[in-house]
Amino acid sequence: MRILLKLSGEALSDKERHYDDAVIRGIAQQVKKLVEEGNEIGIVIGGGNYWRGRSSIGIDRVKSDQIGMLATVMNCIYVSEAFRTAGLSTRIFTPFACSTFTELFSKDAAVGAMKNGAVVFFAGGTGHPYFSTDTGVLLHAIEVEADGVYLAKAIDGVYDSDPKVNPDAKKYDELSINEVIDKNLQVVDMTASIMARDNKMPMWVFDLTEENSIIKAVSGNFSGTRITV
Numbered sequence: 650m651r652i653l654l655k656l657s658g659e660a661l662s663d664k665e666r667h668y669d670d671a672v673i674r675g676i677a678q679q680v681k682k683l684v685e686e687g688n689e690i691g692i693v694i695g696g697g698n699y700w701r702g703r704s705s706i707g708i709d710r711v712k713s714d715q716i717g718m719l720a721t722v723m724n725c726i727y728v729s730e731a732f733r734t735a736g737l738s739t740r741i742f743t744p745f746a747c748s749t750f751t752e753l754f755s756k757d758a759a760v761g762a763m764k765n766g767a768v769v770f771f772a773g774g775t776g777h778p779y780f781s782t783d784t785g786v787l788l789h790a791i792e793v794e795a796d797g798v799y800l801a802k803a804i805d806g807v808y809d810s811d812p813k814v815n816p817d818a819k820k821y822d823e824l825s826i827n828e829v830i831d832k833n834l835q836v837v838d839m840t841a842s843i844m845a846r847d848n849k850m851p852m853w854v855f856d857l858t859e860e861n862s863i864i865k866a867v868s869g870n871f872s873g874t875r876i877t878v
Contacts, residue, residue: 651689651763652867653771653790653798654680655782658698658724660803660857667698673728677735679863680768684737688867689763691793693771693786694728696720714778721782722747725772738767744776760793783837787844798850799866800836801857806874807836823875826852836876845878852876 656676663669680690699720700713708716722743729739740762742754751772752758759769774785790798804812805820809832812818826846829836836842836854845852855866855873865871 651793651795653691653693653786653795654863655786655798655800656692656694657802658695658720660801661724662698668727673731676863677732677737679861680732681735681737682864683867684766684768691763691769691771691789691795693782693789694721694724695782696724699723711778718773721774722751722772725770726750729770732768739770740767741770741772743773745773756792781838783841787841787850790850791844791848798852800852800854801863802854805856805872807834807854821874823877825877829876849878851878
């Protein structure tokens with residue numbers, strides 16, 4: 650199975666550092682097990698542990714988004730090296746040139762790398778401002794013909810309202826992408842939701858902090874939310 654895993658930058662950090670190495674090592678071990686079982690893995694990482702561009706004041710939106718893209722590149726380089734330490738082969742692709750730090754994205758190269766057992770990191774978002782890493786992960790999933798997108802979050806699924814605000818919020822075990830769009834549930838941003846709908850790309854939403862959460866999500870034995878198409 651070929652999957653795209655989305656990790657938030659905040660999920661990789663602790664209160665004092667940009668990176669929580671224990672969390673990253675745990676992710677690496679789970680991904681290694683999945684690769685050893687024959688799965689092909691691509692990863693997109695947000696940049697929120699470095700930069701929350703849309704909340705920045707006094708900075709041009711285009712420049713702010715470019716800073717955010719570079720934050721995702723730094724995250725992918727760091728996590729890629731942690732994966733290498735765990736015994737995994739990795740490749741990092743970006744939609745723009747980063748000297749020798751990364752490779753320019755091409756579908757053939759990325760798919761070939763995954764088929765050969767490498768974990769592929771898609772850094773730099775779409776390469777354009779005004780698009781989030783949500784859109785980036787859906788775009789790359791569609792480009793490489795993935796079987797699904799797995800969204801590792803700081804919450805255990807999709808709710809009908811914010812459970813931090815509403816103690817009676819209802820959690821969905823499964824819902825369709827049309828329901829996500831119609832109810833504006835903001836699992837991913839609207840652009841990404843429409844891409845998922847139009848290209849029939851299913852998604853799984855789960856809590857990264859749960860033990861072996863990535864393995865459970867891929868196996869289907871998890872307590873998150875499945876979004877059908």
